[in-house]
Amino acid sequence: MAFNWFKYSSPQTFYPLAGRLVPFFAVLAAVLGAIGLYIGFFVAPTDFQQGEAYRIIFIHVPAAWMSMFIYLVMAAWAALGLILNTRLSSMMATALAPTGALMTFLALWTGALWGKPMWGTWWAWDARMTSELILLFLYIGFMALQASIDDPRRADKAGAILALVGAVNVPIIYFSVKWWNTLHQGASISVGRSPSMASTMLLGMLVMALAYWMYSIAVTLMRVRSIILERERNTQWVRDLPGAPA
Amino acid sequence: MNWGSLDQFLAMGGYATYVWGSYIVSVLVLAVEVVLLRRRHRTLRAGAGRSAQQPDTVA
């Protein structure tokens, strides 16, 4: 590819580039979100089993997907930063973590609010919800580790090692929790979508997932811009920036 | 169209607490994240201008 990737891997060139990309992804997120909500509330029919409560899936499933996807992306950026020693990759990993944790929280919150009317309990030790909870712990561990190391380079590398160990562990954790869940039949409730899902429901969910995805990109780019400014505050180019944003 | 009136829409077939509880919290959380990030960036930019006048400050 003729595109010079390495040119943009320097924080100094990436900072303005990210600044130009943020509005693009933000608008995309807003438009997709509006379309998704319209489909979700006005096009998709009422579910004959779950009534209107099922409409929570339009924000629950995208949040759950993003929470897992962001962890993988975060681990990938962290690994890249560890191997190639590119500072920007590590900054991307650091910037992704809070958004990932937020998505995990939202997935748990909406899951609880969906669970209460559907099977009469806020929390079930179901394989998926338990894994989601553990994922939240992993995000918190990553952020706590990075926050408690003063030297940003050491924080980057330590975080990267932890993220990779976590990424290896996530499938093992999921498998073990699933195994544990099937053995304890008493507590198990099948948290599944109804088998015959109307195609408009699926469409609404996919559009909302795209909106969440675009939102995550926009927010991560915003955060990485702040991180760049914090880390590079002693460099000339940051000092030369106009004091207040345009 | 699923809803006859605004009231019906807000009632969500009796599941209002759960549906709107999910949506409002989600929107709020996402919006707060954006607001906090904008504020963080703005303070940093203002700080960048200040440290230009005192280049020797070590944080």
Place this chain on the structure above:
Amino acid sequence: MWDAFVAVFARDVLQAWRRRADWLTSIFFFVIVVSLFPLGVGPEPALLRTMAPGIVWVAALLAAMLSLPRVFGSDYADGTLEQLVLTPHPLTVIVLAKVLAHWLLSGVPLALIAPVLALQFGLEGEPVGVLFVALLLGTPCLSLIGGVGAALTLGVRGGGVLIALLVLPLYIPVLIFGAGAVEATVAGTGAAGHLSLLAAGLLIAIVLAPWAIAAALRVALE
């Protein structure tokens, strides 16, 4: 290389022997935590019997975690860790020796004491044996995974609590398979599946964890 492995292992064991009070503390911690549960949930024998595997395993997790800061902490403080990193031997071999010493000093005693504690909970016969085997297979995993957390938090603010945050979520599969093995025996479905999964987990941990620990140690010393 083998010589370095033996030297590090022997030194850590000797060092621990000179400081045996430290290691006895975490073993007594294990005993006390396990004994607290009946006081908390009541002496109902049937309830205690169902809860026993989980309680013993959770207490083992906590006890193993408590002793983690010692694995690399004193070496980091007195400068021996630098000397270890600067030998021409692969760091993974040295790491493995240290983790093996940690397991011998923290994991093995837990496995030896656990059958006695199981009697407190009315477990007898085969489940006790399975508990012993499961702990023997599971505690080395705890030492290996915990070693990563210990290496990552070297010299870091609030290291002790941070280790718990990093390591406990990663311990979950060990907890599930370890406690599950005993429960399955009690239920009469056989523990072979659980135990072989624990063994598989141990193999994965032996292959991967030393790399992660070595990398984390290098980062800590930069």
Place this chain on the structure above:
Amino acid sequence: MLEVRDLACQRGEQPLFSGISFDVSAGELLWVEGRNGSGKTSLLRILCGLSPAEAGSIRWRGENIRGAREVLLGDTLFLAHANGLKDDLTVVENLRFDARLAGMNAGADRVDAALRACGLGERRDLAVRYLSQGQRRRAALARLWLAQSRKLWILDEPFAALDAESVDRLAAHLGAHLEAGGLAVLTTHQEVPLPAGRTRRLRLDH
């Protein structure tokens, strides 16, 4: 044998030094000078491969140490600011462990000889925790008498906390090491009788 080109180092986000170049050949000693915080310790740690350099290259025996760490480590003896001794082990146990780890199967007599050379002969079976600061430093320095096969000595403040007699003994030992074609890089704040004619200086705080 040791060639350093355009070395730069950063601590956190603060640049410490940059553009450092020097050569040390067999039989030479490099005395690294500088204020506190000028990066002396960081330089030594970069030289033995503990920390990565921000920029620049280090070649040992003509090979970049980034690719040939084992070669460098097999030739190097690094003595850090911390003594690297276990408080609970005796002096002789500590030394024997170091020797074994370094792959020198030093017999008991060699360890004893090294301890006697540092004036610790009668304290060999004392746990390190009962030693004074100076005695600890001497115990750490006893490695220099054990590891004569190591060509490159990197010593961070080796003379700190030593009495006059020990300073002279160490200086003489350093001289013998250089005489035998060894190399040394060290930092020190004291005016010590370093072997004349073989010593070069590097100031870090310009």
